[in-house]
Amino acid sequence: xxxxxxxxxxxxxxxxxxxxxxxxxxxxxxxxxxxxxxxxxxxxxxxxxxxxxxxxxxxxxxxxxxxxxxxxxxxxxxxxxxxxxxxxxxxxxxxxxxxxxxxxxxxxxxxxxxxxxxxxxxxxxxxxxxxxxxxxxxxxxxxxxxxxxxxxxxxxxxxxxxxxxxxxxxxxxxxxxxxxxxxxxxxxxxxxxxxxxxxxxxxxxxxxxxxxxxxxxxxxxxxxxxxxxxxxxxxxxxxxxxxxxxxxxxxxxxxxxxxxxxxxxxxxxxxxxxxxxxxxxxxxxxxxxxxxxxxxxxxxxxxxxxxxxxxxxxxxxxxxxxxxxxxxxxxxxxx
Amino acid sequence: xxxxxxxxxxxxxxxxxxxxxxxxxxxxxxxxxxxxxxxxxxxxxxxxxxxxxxxxxxxxxxxxxxxxxxxxxxxxxxxxxxxxxxxxxxxxxxxxxxxxxxxxxxxxxxxxxxxxxxxxxxxxxxxxxxxxxxxxxxxxxxxxxxxxxxxxxxxxxxxxxxxxxxxxxxxxxxxxxxxxxxxxxxxxxxxxxxxxxxxxxxxxxxxxxxxxxxxxxxxxxxxxxxxxxxxxxxxxxxxxxxxxxxxxxxxxxxxxxxxxxxxxxxxxxxxxxxxxxxxxxxxxxxxxxxx
Numbered sequence: 001x002x003x004x005x006x007x008x009x010x011x012x013x014x015x016x017x018x019x020x021x022x023x024x025x026x027x028x029x030x031x032x033x034x035x036x037x038x039x040x041x042x043x044x045x046x047x048x049x050x051x052x053x054x055x056x057x058x059x060x061x062x063x064x065x066x067x068x069x070x071x072x073x074x075x076x077x078x079x080x081x082x083x084x085x086x087x088x089x090x091x092x093x094x095x096x097x098x099x100x101x102x103x104x105x106x107x108x109x110x111x112x113x114x115x116x117x118x119x120x121x122x123x124x125x126x127x128x129x130x131x132x133x134x135x136x137x138x139x140x141x142x143x144x145x146x147x148x149x150x151x152x153x154x155x156x157x158x159x160x161x162x163x164x165x166x167x168x169x170x171x172x173x174x175x176x177x178x179x180x181x182x183x184x185x186x187x188x189x190x191x192x193x194x195x196x197x198x199x200x201x202x203x204x205x206x207x208x209x210x211x212x213x214x215x216x217x218x219x220x221x222x223x224x225x226x227x228x229x230x231x232x233x234x235x236x237x238x239x240x241x242x243x244x245x246x247x248x249x250x251x252x253x254x255x256x257x258x259x260x261x262x263x264x265x266x267x268x269x270x271x272x273x274x275x276x277x278x279x280x281x282x283x284x285x286x287x288x289x290x291x292x293x294x295x296x297x298x299x300x301x302x303x304x305x306x307x308x309x310x311x312x313x314x315x316x317x318x319x320x321x322x323x324x325x326x327x328x329x330x331x332x333x334x335x
Numbered sequence: 336x337x338x339x340x341x342x343x344x345x346x347x348x349x350x351x352x353x354x355x356x357x358x359x360x361x362x363x364x365x366x367x368x369x370x371x372x373x374x375x376x377x378x379x380x381x382x383x384x385x386x387x388x389x390x391x392x393x394x395x396x397x398x399x400x401x402x403x404x405x406x407x408x409x410x411x412x413x414x415x416x417x418x419x420x421x422x423x424x425x426x427x428x429x430x431x432x433x434x435x436x437x438x439x440x441x442x443x444x445x446x447x448x449x450x451x452x453x454x455x456x457x458x459x460x461x462x463x464x465x466x467x468x469x470x471x472x473x474x475x476x477x478x479x480x481x482x483x484x485x486x487x488x489x490x491x492x493x494x495x496x497x498x499x500x501x502x503x504x505x506x507x508x509x510x511x512x513x514x515x516x517x518x519x520x521x522x523x524x525x526x527x528x529x530x531x532x533x534x535x536x537x538x539x540x541x542x543x544x545x546x547x548x549x550x551x552x553x554x555x556x557x558x559x560x561x562x563x564x565x566x567x568x569x570x571x572x573x574x575x576x577x578x579x580x581x582x583x584x585x586x587x588x589x590x591x592x593x594x595x596x597x598x599x600x601x602x603x604x605x606x607x608x609x610x611x612x613x614x615x616x617x618x619x620x621x622x623x624x625x626x
Contacts, residue, residue, distance in 0.1 A: 059428050106611050112427060113371050117565040118610055120558070121603035128600040254558075258435060265432045294447055301440025305418055308433045312425035 009190045012273055016186060020179040024172065033171035034157065035283065040178035041240050043279035044185035046263045047272055048232020051189055053261065054270035055198065056225045057205035058108065059116045062123020063233050063260045068252020069096050070234030071241035072130055072137055075145040078242075085148045089238040093231045100230030104223040123257045130249040142248030145241040148177075157243070174243055181239065185232065186272055192228065193272075201225055233260075266307060268314025277316050338469030343591040344584065349476040349545065351583020352483040353379075356538035357560025358567060358575035359490065360531035366507035366570050367527035370419055370430050374438035376557020377445075378535030381407045383548035384445055386540050387454040396459075404536045410441065411532025415525050438553065445550040456543040475544045482541050486534060487576060493530075494572075503527055507570075562606050568619025577617060581605075 020040070027033050045067060052058050073092035077083040107118040130137050137143060147156035155161075155177060157170040168176070192198055200221045203211035211218050241247045250256065259282060267278020285303065289296045311318040357375055364372045385403035390396055418437050422430060458475045465472040494500040505513040506523040514520050539548070539556075546552070563582045567574025582602055589601035609616065 053428065059431075061431075103607075107607070110610055110614050113365075113569055114565060114610055114614060114616075116371070116428075116431070117561065118607060121562070121606045124603045125600050125607075128597065128603075132594075132596040254554075261428070262432055262435070265426075265428055269426070269428070295443075297443030297446060298440055299443075301436050301438070301443050304436030305433055305440060306436075308425070308429055308436060309418060309422045312422055312429045 009194065013183065013187060013190070016273070016276070017183055020182065023179075024175070027175075030157075030169065030171035033175045035287070037171070037175045037178045037243060038240075039280050039283045040175070040182040041236050041243065042260075042263070042283060043276045044178075044182045045233050045236040046260055046267075046275045046279045047182075047185050047189050048229045048236070049260050050264050050269065050272060050275045051192060051201070051225050051232075052229040053264050054268075054275070055193060055205060056201045056222055058222060058226070059112075059261070060119040060226075060229070060257075061116050061254075061261060062119040062121070062126075062257050063229070064252050064254070064256030065123035065126035066096050066100060066230040066233035067237035067240070067256065067260075068130055068247075068249065069099070069126060070237030071145075071247050071251050072143075072237075073234070074238035074241045075143050075247055076136060078146050079144065084150070085238075085242060086150055089235055092238055093234040096234035097227045097231045100227045101223060104226040104230075105219075108219065108222045108226060120254070120257070123252070124254060127249055127252040127254070130252050137249070140249060142246055144246050145244070147245070148239070148242035155242075157245070178239070178243070181236075182276075185236075186276075189272055197221065197224065262304065266304070266314060268317040271314065271316050274314050274316030278314065281315065339591065341468055341470035343587045345470060345472050345476060346591075347584035347587030348580060349473070349479050349583070350542075350587065351580040352479050353538050353542045353556070353579070354559050354563040354582050355576045355579025356483055356486060356534050357556060358563035358579045359487070359572065360534045360538075361560055361564040362570060362572055362575045363503075363527050363531045363534070365564070367503060367524050368415075368419065369427075370434065371561065371569075372414075372528075372531070373431060373434040373557060373561075374414060374441060374553075375531070375535055375560055376553030376555070377438050377441040378407045378411065378532045378553075379539030379542075379556050380445060380548065380550060380553035381410060381441070382536030382539030383456065383543035383552070384449050384454065384550065385536075386543065387456050387548060388449055390457075396457075400540055403540060404533055407532045407536030407539075408529050411528040412525050414532075415528035419528075420521070420524070438557070442550055442553065449550055451550060453547050453549045454543075455547055456540075458544045459541075473545060475541070479541045479545070482537060486537060490530075490534075490572070499526065559602065562602060565616055566606055566609050568613075568616030571616070571618035574616055574618030 023036060027036060049060065049063050052060055070089070070092045073095065074085070074088045077088040077092070078085060103122050107115060107122070110118055131140055147154050149155070155173060157174055159170040159173070161168045161170070161173045163173070163176070200211070200216045203214070203216055204218050204221060208218050237251065240251065263278035263282050264275045265278070266282060267276065268274025285300060286296065289299050292299055307315070357379065360375050360378065361372065364370055382403050385406050386399045389399035389402055394402070414437055418433055419430070422433055425433070459478045460474050463474065465474060494504055502513070502518045503523050503526060505516070505518055506520050510520055513523070559582065560579070563578040564575050565578070566582060567576070567578030582605070585605055586598050586602050590598035593601065613619070
């Protein structure tokens with residue numbers, strides 16, 4: 001049993017790695033690379049959110065708040081105080097983790113729609129503060145963020161790099177970096193899911209009361225996973241800020257929060273690969289629909305609605321079930 | 336000093352009455368189907384925008400309002416029939432995403448039909464403001480409060496005196512039992528969405544002369560309605576009214592005495608404080624969870 005788990009984990013990770021490193025064969029300009037980089041960073045955020053939504057069964061409609069806090073902490077510390085990127089990212093993530101722990105304890109007691117309401121409120125409050133503290137954040141106009149630097153080595157979309165003899169431009173280098181980050185994010189999430197903590201979380205999802213009865217400290221585990229998912233969001237927010245080079249309070253806004261949760265639900269709650277697919281689809285869709293110009297919003301809404309009505313379990317789980325059924329049928333036919 | 340306070344109070348009660356109507360719409364749908372309808376705000380937008388565009392086409396105001404309310408009502412029924420009903424087995428959060436998809440869809444349609452501009456709607460009666468103790472009251476505020484009060488009384492009568500109203504209540508209490516005594520619950524659900532859409536569109540119409548209207552006003556208004564409903568306690572009619580008025584007044588006071596930039600932050604902090612001390616809102620029923 002344990003062995004199979006390990007195998008599945010490894011299989012997912014290998015498939016993802018193959019896709020990520022084969023993708024450059026199909027990308028032929030910096031715009032494609034930039035889009036793929038954004039996807040990878042957002043996907044890593046959503047993998048973190050999925051731990052909360054998909055495994056612990058708690059809804060957050062305010063996760064962009066944590067993403068935005070990370071982005072702005074990095075922006076402010078690196079451009080105003082001369083911090084280097086990695087310390088800014090790490091300290092930002094720790095602070096956001098503390099914030100999440102403080103607000104998480106009381107609000108995770110809430111159930112269902114009250115929890116959605118409370119997380120939505122937290123996200124909104126963060127976005128409003130970022131919008132109004134002009135002296136610190138530049139207000140609604142946003143603020144520039146310097147390039148990502150490690151030990152004086154700079155990763156900028158405009159630079160050019162040499163990796164093991166390969167010439168890379170800035171966009172390509174950022175993509176590879178983001179791909180590695182996504183793999184690490186998935187690997188960490190998988191380890192958490194298969195640990196005793198992950199099992200406790202799944203029991204909370206199944207039935208919180210039953211979990212409590214068998215001695216699971218549900219409140220502790222729920223706040224723990226809330227903090228972990230907030231740290232994911234903060235760290236990815238920091239990277240996103242560096243990559244974009246410019247941030248506005250929209251990164252912490254309601255639309256972004258809704259986008260995150262939609263990626264989780266559309267891709268398939270509880271399936272790490274599924275939510276990555278969700279992130280890819282929802283980032284690609286506006287690009288594809290842009291050709292329809294004024295019909296874009298209508299079509300986006302319609303596709304979102306129809307997918308959720310006909311595939312309530314999400315894209316990947318539905319596809320997997322369909323493929324599984326067909327395989328079974330085939331096997332049955334041969335027997 | 337007093338004039339100032341009175342001014343904020345007037346503003347707060349007016350906008351609060353609108354929030355209360357939106358919250359009542361949430362409550363109705365929540366009670367009937369346990370769905371939080373994130374497209375609720377779009378009914379307000381449809382009401383306001385349709386009225387504005389119909390009057391611009393030369394339709395008399397009263398007829399325009401009736402047509403706009405009908406349009407919203409049809410939309411409410413369609414939403415239930417084609418988006419909510421087929422997905423009744425889905426998770427809570429999946430249903431939330433479906434209603435969000437619906438709201439994006441409706442907003443997109445509105446943008447196609449009416450464009451992205453802000454539209455101004457005339458006051459129902461004179462533009463002359465009313466002065467009371469040095470505070471200024473927009474005559475439209477009286478319309479908002481009056482119509483809001485009529486709708487609330489109407490709803491109370493509807494639920495306590497009519498068979499259909501009682502059928503909705505019965506369905507919200509126990510769907511299976513309601514079906515057993517011969518209530519057509521599917522019809523009741525559609526009716527709940529219809530009434531909710533009518534409430535929303537009327538609120539959108541009466542408040543449009545004060546706030547203006549555009550294709551995207553539904554998002555924020557809908558969220559405020561959700562906040563009001565949660566403050567009052569989801570599922571409670573009195574809660575929705577009290578929550579709406581409270582939210583409106585607190586927001587107006589915050590805008591006046593603290594800072595208008597932070598008025599929304601005050602509203603959202605209020606919901607956190609309320610939920611911290613009363614996890615089911617002010618009037619929420621205490622439910623014993625069955626395992």
